[in-house]
Amino acid sequence: MSTLDSFRLDGARALVTGASRGIGRAVAVALAQAGARLALTARTGEALKATAEQVGALGGPALLVPGDLAVGGEPGRVVDQAAEALGGLDVVVHNAGILPTLPDGSPLLAPLQLLPQAAWDEVVAVNLNATAALCRHAHPHLAASGSASLVLMSSVAGVIGAPLMEAYAASKAAQISLARSLAVGWARQGIRVNALCPGWTRTDMTSFAHTNGPVNDWLLAHVPLGRWADPQEVAAAALFLASPAAGYLTGQALLLDGGVSVPDGGLAGIPKPPSPFAVS
Ligand SMILES: NC(=O)c1ccc[n+]([C@@H]2O[C@H](COP(=O)([O-])OP(=O)(O)OC[C@H]3O[C@@H](n4cnc5c(N)ncnc54)[C@H](OP(=O)(O)O)[C@@H]3O)[C@@H](O)[C@H]2O)c1
Structure with missing residues (x-):
């Protein structure tokens, strides 16, 4: 096999x-472009159909298994239906995730001491508990594959301090921990497990920031590359982790964050550093 x-x-x-939508839709398209046969899930059936149309134009039809992964029993049903229809599972990219939200759907950014317990519980239910349930149910199918890859969509927020996003950051850190433990535990069963940690990516989840000029500018000042990630760039990394190209890569947290997690990366956003850091 050539490297390419x-x-x-x-x-x-x-x-x-x-x-x-968002990163998950881009991942589905990327995997389809690479020749995978797909099962797709999310809560919103209509939006899933739109993803399926893009995927279908690239190859075979995608199986749609709508479901709310935060509801008990649903991760198992979704995984088993997908495996049954596809005849097994070689790749799982678990990308579903949420920020805490207000009733109108906008993100609830608040320090932990002001975050209602219900908001914490909602985030943990989707980002952590559903992840564990999905991994548990995917395990027998991935083990039967003989050469499988599980990718957990974590976040740079799971490795840096993220004030006002403590619930989200803690749940994303837990996904990284889970990926590491599962990678070691499942390695001899032919299952690689990695966490993918994007930085600020332009999707619905982050529209509160990229549609607000001052917030957008402040935020990008803290991104060394000085711009948003495109979902397609995250999808390319997910494809790499899912593919044989990453065959010796397991238990890692791959940071795709424009440099945000590099210590002192924020200095890149300061046009003229003050003395003594200024260099001509
Ligand atoms: N955007 C960023 O800057 C960024 C950065 C780092 C990490 N991430 C992570 O990347 C992943 C995708 O983010 P995104 O920006 O693409 O977000 P998004 O546009 O809000 O999409 C989130 C996806 O998760 C699904 N989902 C949410 N809750 C669900 C539930 N209870 N059951 C089943 N599906 C559910 C949504 O579908 P339905 O609403 O149809 O259910 C949607 O497909 C998330 O895990 C997020 O934490 C995002």
Whole structure:
């Protein structure tokens, strides 16, 4: 197999969660471009169909398994239906995730001491408990594959301090921990497990920031590359982790954050550093 071909997933049976929009939709398209056969899940059936149309134009039809992963029993049903229809599972990209939200759907950014317990519980239910349930149910199918990859969509927030986003950050850190433990535990069963940690990516989840000029400018000043990630760039990394190209890569947290997590990376956003840091 050529190096370039090792990025392909021809015939691989893949489940993508949170595939109705944003990063998940881009991941579904990328895996389909690489030749994978897909099962897609999210709560919103209509939006899932729109993803399926994009995927279908690239190859075979995608199986749609709508469901709310935060509801008990749903992760198992979704995984088992996907595996049954595809004849097994070789790749799972578990991407579904949430920020705490206000009733109108906008993000609830508040320090821990002001965050209602119900908001904490909601985030943990989706980002952590559903992740554990999904991994548990995916395990027998991935073990049967013989050469499988599980990718958990974490966040740079899971490795840096993220004030006002403590619930989200803690749940994303837990996903990284889970990926590491599962990677070691499942390695001899032919299952690689990695966490992918994007930085600020332009999606519905972050529209509160990229549609607000002052917030957008302040935020990008703290991103060394000085711009938002495109969902397609995150999808490319997910494809890499899912593919044989990453065959010796397991238990890692891959940071795709424009440099945000580099110590003192924030200095890149300061146009003229004061003395004694100024260099001509
Ligand atoms: N955007 C960023 O800057 C960024 C940065 C780092 C990490 N991430 C992570 O990347 C992932 C995708 O983020 P995104 O920006 O693409 O967000 P998004 O546009 O809000 O999409 C989130 C996806 O998750 C699904 N989802 C949410 N709750 C669900 C539930 N209870 N059951 C099933 N599906 C559910 C949504 O579908 P339905 O609403 O149809 O259910 C949607 O497909 C998340 O895990 C997020 O934490 C995002």
